[in-house]
Amino acid sequence: MAPKPTQADALFGQFLPLANSIAISMATGSRVLEVEDARQVAQMQLWLSCRQVTEPASAAGYLRRCIKGALLHHLRDHGRLVRVPRRQHEKGGHPWSHQSLHSPLPSGAIWIDQLEAPEQPGQPGGVGIEALLDRLPAAQAAIIRLSVLEGQSLRQIGAKLGISAMSVQRRRQAGLAALKAELA
Structure with missing residues (x-):
């Protein structure tokens, strides 16, 4: 006896053409x-998202956003800036393969440890x-x-210093303007 299709199965079948159309439009545009x-990314995200839908009447907008988001994430994480034929990319024998800076060299050293620090041109009077x-x-x-060197948000800095994020922004802008004037 065949299992009874669930709501997710019905939604998947209903919105599969939408997923394919979004995938084709994003692939041809990029x-x-x-x-x-x-298509594979869109269909996988469609299947995962259909299982999360509780109200089928509003599923179209939700599924569209989920599919587009998954495709954008895939493009960001796996898109190749230099177009190489797929078969050649899978063989890995091309000069544009991705390599982590944390991967070891044949000598056993790590790539990132071998990089030299960039020179600091234009420091006024040797001042750091x-x-x-x-x-x-x-x-x-x-x-x-805190903001520029450590990368903290204005709200985080404000919470640390006990002032509003707007005050943090004003003081940061004033400080950066003073630095710019001194460097000019």
């Missing part, structure tokens, strides 16, 4: 994503960034260190 890869930041008021220097 030139770095193959149509068959895009820390010396420049020390010339700013303490609040501005602290905010620039």
